[in-house]
Amino acid sequence: MTVTVSPVFLFNVATGKEEPADLLDAITEKQLADWEAEWTPELFKAMQRLHRAGVERAQWPQSRHWDWRRKAAAFQGMLGTPGFSIMCGGVTQGMMLADTVTKRCRIGSQTGKNLVYVSFVENAPWNRKELFDPPRYRGIGSILMRAAIELSKEHDFKGRIGLHSLPQANGFYANTCGMTDLGPDANYQNLRYFEMTPEQAEAFLEKGGKA
């Protein structure tokens, strides 16, 4: 598999400065190895800390069935699907998987049109404020969303994308990304479905300054 690397920048919270990073147009074995060896132990450590501190976490629909082996197997099965990852400091900082084939637009004006469905987005645990305060890097979500938009354009889908947001990320997709909230999806564990029209995609790109 040929992996193309595009230079990007993240904001390092500790130093208050930018840091060069790589945007890869793939999720490779390296990202899976980082998820297993770096992300998962840190995630458990953080959750153990919260648990001991008596912090109650929202009980998400299927989270009690969480199984890291099943997740690892799911990743392995998706190695061939389009994906993006961000590397910084030699470690994977964020990952995204996309589906360019099976999903269609739901939003009224776009119904039935092709889109890039983002089936998975995740930040490294140390970049999540609720787990590590302060987090290490900012900007990962925006770069991954931009990558999804560019992928959509590449397929001539004009920037149309869709995804099911986790409850704690609804604000990011509604406000920062400016996507349309189509409400809870009873067929997808009641996670809210968000969609971005070509106009919203352009508005998002312009939000960060003329690209």
Add this chain to the structure above:
Amino acid sequence: MKINIPKAWCLRMAQLEGDAEIGAGALAVDPVFEGETAHAEAPEETSLAFSRFVRLARRGRGLTVELLAERADVELAELLTIEEDSRYKPDLRTVYQLANYFGVQRANLLQIAGLTAPKDNHLVIESVRFAARSESVAALTAEERAALDAFVSVLSEQK
């Protein structure tokens, strides 16, 4: 697919994004921590072997529990519990750290610690043998040393 994203755009968006959560898709859902990690039930003999292995490997290196906790970067209280209670299901990260520190295959140690379903019968048999041969908790004898070395080589086997 090359994507040209200007530095100024990345930094402006990082500022707008702030510390927002970005998780999407069911695969991104976090586990719920309830004092134990999600795990399969391990046979008692492999759990016993894990507990014994940690104790003997530590003693074989002449380390106190405190020193091992420090060097392997694991919680002292959990390490004590692992050594004292073979029924205890350790934290996933702790097993990772111990596998790294003792230089054995992570997958094998996860299996005998009960965090993955037993799939290697050879490892189960060797775990039972090790548990049976390593009963003494006094000074490390030549027999214990031999038992430990033999089990380390099994745990180090590449799949």
